[in-house]
Amino acid sequence: MRFAIRPATLDDAEGIARAHTASWRTSYRGILPEAVLERIDVDQRAASWRRTLQDRSVLTLVAYDVTHRDIVGLCDAGPSRRDPGTGEVYRMYLEHHARRHGLGREMFEQITDWLRSRSLHSLVIWVLDNNHHARRFYEAMGGRPDRRVASTVSGFPIVELAYVWDRL
Numbered sequence: 001m002r003f004a005i006r007p008a009t010l011d012d013a014e015g016i017a018r019a020h021t022a023s024w025r026t027s028y029r030g031i032l033p034e035a036v037l038e039r040i041d042v043d044q045r046a047a048s049w050r051r052t053l054q055d056r057s058v059l060t061l062v063a064y065d066v067t068h069r070d071i072v073g074l075c076d077a078g079p080s081r082r083d084p085g086t087g088e089v090y091r092m093y094l095e096h097h098a099r100r101h102g103l104g105r106e107m108f109e110q111i112t113d114w115l116r117s118r119s120l121h122s123l124v125i126w127v128l129d130n131n132h133h134a135r136r137f138y139e140a141m142g143g144r145p146d147r148r149v150a151s152t153v154s155g156f157p158i159v160e161l162a163y164v165w166d167r168l
């Protein structure tokens with residue numbers, strides 16, 4: 001087995017920020033403008049992840065390479081900010097070379113077990129409407145497309161689509 005998953009610690013903030021940025025730059029090429037992807041500040045992201053990692057209402061998992069211990073992906077989840085009483089996966093990102101090894105499924109299962117243990121029995125995940133590959137993954141995990149909301153990323157207009165699981 002080349003990759004594994006573990007809960008994140010505060011020391012992981014930089015590694016998570018690097019993997020998060022690398023995943024954005026490959027996953028959103030052709031979806032978000034290059035300028036938006038190039039402008040991402042990894043240090044700022046690390047600072048933001050440091051705050052997340054200290055938030056006790058959030059579970060953050062990292063996927064890592066078992067040989068080098070490098071972080072290759074992340075996932076964080078907790079109570080939904082838009083739908084009270086529901087769990088939400090806020091972010092799930094793997095670097096390109098770590099995709100399709102079953103890590104997404106394993107992170108999803110660990111997150112849903114954790115949400116259930118916190119009496120959160122429904123789930124929402126917001127995805128870019130035109131992120132077709134992630135949509136196929138969420139559909140394979142049993143999610144159903146629900147509502148769409150218009151928003152922006154660094155001033156660029158986007159449409160977000162909610163995937164929902166009514167009963168975890």
Ligand SMILES: CC(C)(COP(=O)(O)OP(=O)(O)OC[C@H]1O[C@@H](n2cnc3c(N)ncnc32)[C@H](O)[C@@H]1OP(=O)(O)O)[C@@H](O)C(=O)NCCC(=O)NCCS
Pocket residue numbers: 023027092093094095098099100101102103104105106126127128131133134136137138140141
């Ligand atoms: C979306 C993501 C988290 C899925 O994780 P993953 O480890 O690649 O997915 P898994 O290997 O666990 O796949 C589980 C199942 O989902 C489905 N699936 C996953 N990716 C798919 C794809 N691109 N096309 C079709 N089905 C797909 C398959 O049914 C797969 O089962 P199988 O491999 O037995 O056929 C990952 O690919 C990723 O990080 N993508 C880039 C970032 C991104 O878009 N994140 C989502 C932001 S909302």
